[in-house]
Amino acid sequence: MRECDYLIIGAGIGGASAGYRLAENASVIVVEREERPGYHTTGRSVAVYTEAYGPHVIRALAIAGGEFFTAPPKGFTDKPLCHPHGLMFVARADQRAILEAALAEVQELSPSIAMISLDEAIRRVPVLRRDYLDSVFLDPNTMALDVDAIHQGYLRGLKARGGEVVCDAEVLGFDRKAGLWKVETKAGVFAAPVVINAAGAWADVVAGMIGAREIGLVPKRRTVIAFAPPAGMKTDDWPVVFDTQEEFYFKADAGTILGSPADETPVPPQDSQPEELDIAITVDRLEKATTMAVGRIIRSWAGLRSFVADGVPVVGFDPDIEGYFWCAGQGGYGIETSAGLSRAAAALARGEDLPQDIADLGVTPADLGPQRLWS
Numbered sequence: 506m507r508e509c510d511y512l513i514i515g516a517g518i519g520g521a522s523a524g525y526r527l528a529e530n531a532s533v534i535v536v537e538r539e540e541r542p543g544y545h546t547t548g549r550s551v552a553v554y555t556e557a558y559g560p561h562v563i564r565a566l567a568i569a570g571g572e573f574f575t576a577p578p579k580g581f582t583d584k585p586l587c588h589p590h591g592l593m594f595v596a597r598a599d600q601r602a603i604l605e606a607a608l609a610e611v612q613e614l615s616p617s618i619a620m621i622s623l624d625e626a627i628r629r630v631p632v633l634r635r636d637y638l639d640s641v642f643l644d645p646n647t648m649a650l651d652v653d654a655i656h657q658g659y660l661r662g663l664k665a666r667g668g669e670v671v672c673d674a675e676v677l678g679f680d681r682k683a684g685l686w687k688v689e690t691k692a693g694v695f696a697a698p699v700v701i702n703a704a705g706a707w708a709d710v711v712a713g714m715i716g717a718r719e720i721g722l723v724p725k726r727r728t729v730i731a732f733a734p735p736a737g738m739k740t741d742d743w744p745v746v747f748d749t750q751e752e753f754y755f756k757a758d759a760g761t762i763l764g765s766p767a768d769e770t771p772v773p774p775q776d777s778q779p780e781e782l783d784i785a786i787t788v789d790r791l792e793k794a795t796t797m798a799v800g801r802i803i804r805s806w807a808g809l810r811s812f813v814a815d816g817v818p819v820v821g822f823d824p825d826i827e828g829y830f831w832c833a834g835q836g837g838y839g840i841e842t843s844a845g846l847s848r849a850a851a852a853l854a855r856g857e858d859l860p861q862d863i864a865d866l867g868v869t870p871a872d873l874g875p876q877r878l879w880s
């Protein structure tokens with residue numbers, strides 16, 4: 506039986522980043538069901554960092570971690586974790602009020618996000634149809650992230666600090682005696698006073714095993730296709746284009762265009778696969794908003810974005826079960842918030858206050874803790 510201070514379940518970006526932080530001054534083991542970390546949602550994102558997306562807590566956590574990506578700690582990575590990209594939220598005439606309301610909200614934390622003219626939007630992304638567009642705002646701070654470099658950096662850093670990642674180690678059951686959890690996995694038994702549930706879409710399944718109340722986590726499938734950009738067009742510097750009501754988005758990525766219908770189909774936790782209908786909807790929406798003809802689809806995939814009711818992650822000790830800590834519900838923001846959220850998670854798991862910069866951005870432990878979902 507192997508012992509540690511914190512046993513983390515799940516080696517996606519949530520578990521890896523929390524483990525990286527906690528390993529600074531404690532012993533940490535991360536157990537992962539799959540043969541490699543990142544097989545599920547973490548390996549299926551579209552790798553965007555933006556200050557213009559999601560509820561206040563999400564935008565605050567992204568901002569609190571932005572500098573980690575632009576200026577990572579020495580030795581964390583040997584390649585850049587991000588590069589500037591920009592992102593435009595676009596609206597049709599019938600969506601203008603929604604776009605304006607969204608802009609007013611995001612400017613609270615990020616005043617550099619502003620409306621741009623249609624001429625400017627079309628200059629930046631020439632395939633946008635002028636007769637489709639009514640209004641556009643630009644987040645100039647958006648970055649494209651190298652998710653693999655970030656995830657591997659956390660895992661490498663965790664190991665360099667003495668932590669361990671054990672794959673092929675599906676958690677099967679829990680038992681607590683004398684202040685210590687004994688956790689049975691397919692790779693043997695582990696013991697720790699604190700277990701951290703970072704099981705992604707399976708967080709409520711793991712909660713059920715431990716006897717905890719569920720947080721009402723809903724995994725939602727999202728589909729992505731990759732296709733060739735229009736012939737002869739330089740797309741590297743296109744900002745990401747997001748429909749203001751999330752009916753579609755597209756992003757130029759390594760010589761291809763990634764497109765999504767921004768679907769949110771609730772499904773049980775699973776190894777998610779794309780559906781033909783969602784691919785057809787993606788093509789239809791992109792062709793209505795742009796002059797791009799989506800020809801051959803080079804590849805397609807789907808992943809699960811897992812949300813609780815208010816769309817904010819659940820990070821904190823469970824009030825009813827001693828030594829049980831939640832780190833779940835990162836939704837569609839788990840990569841961009843990982844640097845900020847992992848600092849918050851580590852502080853709360855150590856029984857400390859939230860880091861001051863995160864508190865200064867208006868985030869409280871109550872915003873993150875599970876109790877808010879049960880009151």
Ligand SMILES: Cc1cc2nc3c(=O)[nH]c(=O)nc-3n(C[C@H](O)[C@H](O)[C@H](O)COP(=O)(O)OP(=O)(O)OC[C@H]3O[C@@H](n4cnc5c(N)ncnc54)[C@H](O)[C@@H]3O)c2cc1C
Nearest residue numbers: 515517518519538546547551553676705808838839840841
């Ligand atoms: C299409 C798509 C686009 C996205 N785009 C972005 C984006 O642009 N920017 C952004 O920030 N985020 C994005 N996201 C969201 C982001 O990818 C997720 O928020 C993040 O990856 C969630 O990480 P996680 O560690 O919670 O989950 P996961 O990566 O799924 O990790 C959880 C791990 O727990 C393991 N596990 C489960 N049960 C057990 C068990 N019993 N025992 C042991 N291990 C177990 C699983 O095998 C899994 O590896 C996107 C997601 C999708 C699907």
